[in-house]
Amino acid sequence: VTVDENYRRNSAILRVKATDADAGANGEVVYGFQARTAQAVKDIFSIDSVTGDIKVIGDLDYEAKSSYTLTVTARDKDETSIPDQAKVVVNIIDVNDNKPVIQINTLNEDGVVEIPENTDLTTFVVHIRVLDADSGDNGKSDCNIVSQVFELQEFYTDEYKLLTKAELD
Numbered sequence: 001v002t003v004d005e006n007y008r009r010n011s012a013i014l015r016v017k018a019t020d021a022d023a024g025a026n027g028e029v030v031y032g033f034q035a036r037t038a039q040a041v042k043d044i045f046s047i048d049s050v051t052g053d054i055k056v057i058g059d060l061d062y063e064a065k066s067s068y069t070l071t072v073t074a075r076d077k078d079e080t081s082i083p084d085q086a087k088v089v090v091n092i093i094d095v096n097d098n099k100p101v102i103q104i105n106t107l108n109e110d111g112v113v114e115i116p117e118n119t120d121l122t123t124f125v126v127h128i129r130v131l132d133a134d135s136g137d138n139g140k141s142d143c144n145i146v147s148q149v150f151e152l153q154e155f156y157t158d159e160y161k162l163l164t165k166a167e168l169d
Contacts, residue, residue, distance in 0.1 A: 001013050001014045001088065001089070001090055001091070002090075002091045002092075002093060003056070003060065003090065003091075003092060003093065004060075004092075004093045004095050005060040005061055005062045005092050005093065005094060005095055005097065006060070006095050006097065007056050007060055008056070009056055009057060009058070010055055010056070010057060011055060011056060012053040012054065012055050013054055013055065013056060013090065014053075014054045014088060014090075015051060015052050015053050015054070016031060016047075016052040016054065016072050016074070016086060016088065017052055018031070018052070018074035018084060018086075020076045022076060022078075025076070025077040025078060026076050026077065026078045026081075027076060028076060028077045029052075029074050029075070029076055030049050030050070030074070030075055030076070030077060031047050031048065031049050031050075031051075031052045031072060031073070031074055032047060032049060032072070032073050033045075033047055033070060033071065033072060033073065034071035034072075034073055034085065036071075037070070037071065041068060041070065043057070043058045044056065044057065044058035044059070044060065044068070045057065045058070045068070045070060045090070047072060052072075052074075054070065054072070054088065060092050061092075062092045062093065062094035062095075062134075062135065063094070063098065063133045063134070063135075065092065066091065066092050066094075067089060067090065067091050067092065068089070068090040068092075069087055069088070069089050069090075070087070070088040070089075070090065071085055071086075071087055071088075072085065072086050072087075072088055073085050074086070094134055094135040094136065094138055095134075095138070096134055096138040097134065098132055098133040098134045098138075098139075099132070100130050100131065100132040100141040100143075101130070101131045101132070102128060102129075102130055102143070103128070103129040103130075103131065104126050104127070104128055105126060105127040105128075105129070106126050107126070107127065113125055113126055115164065115168060116168075117167075117168040117169055118168075119164055119168060120164075121164055121165060121166070121167070122163045122164060122165065123163060123164045124161055124162075124163060125150065125161075125162040125163060125164065126161070126162045127159070127160075127161055127162075128143065128152065128159070128160040128161070128162060129158060129159050129160075130143050130158045130159075130160075131158070132158075141158060143158075143160055145162070147165075148166055149164065149165065149166045149168065150162055150163065150164060150165060151163055151165040
């Protein structure tokens with residue numbers, strides 16, 4: 001199953017179904033997750049023991065984990081029941097939920113840049129990097145500046161240098 005990372009909590013994403021041909025309690029199926037299922041997974045997903053509905057109960061975050069493999073068990077109510085298992089793969093789709101982060105490297109420890117007023121045109125001022133944790137097109141960003149004195153030049157993907165483009169006074 002595939003779901004967006006902003007999928008609504010307490011909403012079912014899938015219903016598993018098992019059948020047992022026995023009569024009475026030996027034919028009533030109970031669902032659960034495999035005993036070795038990590039608590040971190042149980043904090044995000046739950047399974048209804050009667051209906052087999054798998055629900056999102058925690059936060060999905062594509063950047064933290066893009067896919068989960070759940071091992072679902074089904075057994076009848078007999079004490080000697082032998083469970084059956086099925087794997088459910090939940091793929092998470094990234095949504096544009098992270099804003100870009102701008103990092104400015106001044107190439108000195110105090111973070112202050114001083115430029116003499118008689119500096120040449122196209123003098124390097126600072127290095128700028130734009131990071132976005134989203135994937136694909138959602139992780140692409142555009143960086144620009146509106147200035148009569150400075151200009152940005154992209155020299156690698158999402159990396160820019162700020163240069164002087166006019167005389168300083």
